[in-house]
Amino acid sequence: MPPKRSIADHRSFDDTALLKDEIAPEDAVHLAMSAGDIVLVIDEAGTIVDGSADLTGFPDLPQWIGEKWQDTTTSESWPKIEALLAVKKTNGEAPAARQVNHKGSSGDIPVSYRLLRLSGGALRLALGRDMRDAAALQLRLLQAQQSLERDYLRLRQLETRYRLLFEMSGEPVLILDSENRRIVEANPAAHTLLLAKPGSLIGSKFLAWFDRTAREPLIGLLGAALTSTSVSPINANLAVKGTKLELNATGFRQIGKLFVLIRFNRHARVENAPETAVMDTLEAMPDAFVLTDANWHIVAANTAFAELTGVASINQIRGQPLGQFVGRPGIDLDLISSQLQKQGYARNVNSVIGANDAGQGEPIELSAVQTGKESPHIGLVIRPIARRLGDLPPMPQEMPRSVEQLTELVGRMSLKDIVRESTDLIERLCIEAALKYTSDNRASAAEILGLSRQSLYSKLHRYGLGNLPADAE
CATH class of the missing domain: 1.10.10.60 (Homeodomain-like)
Incomplete structure (x- = not known):
């Protein structure tokens, strides 16, 4: 709230009589004309009896003289005119200013008025300040604010699209801070490739995920990515299981900081011809195959499993619990886990796939095996049996009693x-x-x-x- 402008707070002149004797009527007129961009003389009835202003800014002033003050303004300004005219005494304080809009031939004219009652009491002076420059400045400020909001919304939309593409991409991607070589961004595909829990890569040291023998070449790759636009990929072994990966690095600058974009070639892992043939065979086999970790979260699967579950890509379900797709809750996977713990395998177990509240799912038959001791994984082969069961003749069931x-x-x-x-x-x-x-x-x-x-x-x-x-x- 602006401070009150009180005459009582001002130091008084030492000799007021001196000014009274020296100020001629012409000087008083000049003083009044200088007090505002427009000065109106208002009588007790609220009629404009005289006025002074630069006619280039207020060309309609001559037509206002003799009219009611509020008739020269727009309708929303009438209550403000009435409030100004209702002030009887100021108690030594400057009266509150009110902004009104005059009706002009070239458009509305915003003016901020203060009303001063003359000592005689019959007439009042309306001292006005032209607010068109301030209104234009406010309009420019509003336009600048709207432009900033549009830019902010556009940036938010771009960020949302970037985040969606980053999260849904099947290519494993990491973003590193070049100063401390820590991971600042990692998509789900990167977590799966590095066998990391969701979200555990963020903030961790990049080099710690690789074998010690690969760390020097990786440091060289990161340095080259920041100084060259063309960097050859390198191969590096993971610290866990020694899996070989091919890495590509690209440097970029953002908000004054340097970052490195790391992309993995998932097809370059495990450069071994027999094992590659095994993976190709599993991918091409007609029966569904799925590999999970010890907690039954999906690590990998072939195309037949994607078709059986109705997903567009395995990347959409990688990392999700297998129980969301296979088996009845609390029964099938618990039974298979029990058999795996006792025997290390489960053979020809009847189950269902796609069971939910809307249906019982499709009957399947599956076999499972558990491998590894330090980081066990479970492999399952799944085949639908609905058609096979439908082709069998119904078997007579003899009950002891009905x-x-x-x-x-x-x-x-x-x-x-x-x-x-x-x-x-x-x-x-x-x-x-x-x-x-x-x-x-x-x-x-x-x-x-x-x-x-x-x-x-x-x-x-x-x-x-x-x-x-x-x-x-």
């Missing part, structure tokens, strides 16, 4: 005996379903049913389901 047969016992047996018969029926059906689900693997079936092996063997003997092993007798 629901209708059980209800016919009412009146001939007690409720206790009927309940026991119903329990036996349900128990046998569940055991048969568990054996079918686990491909007749009785250890896994016992685990699914929450039974011990001995208890399951006892129930198999009771219901005559299959031959028992010799040690279970």
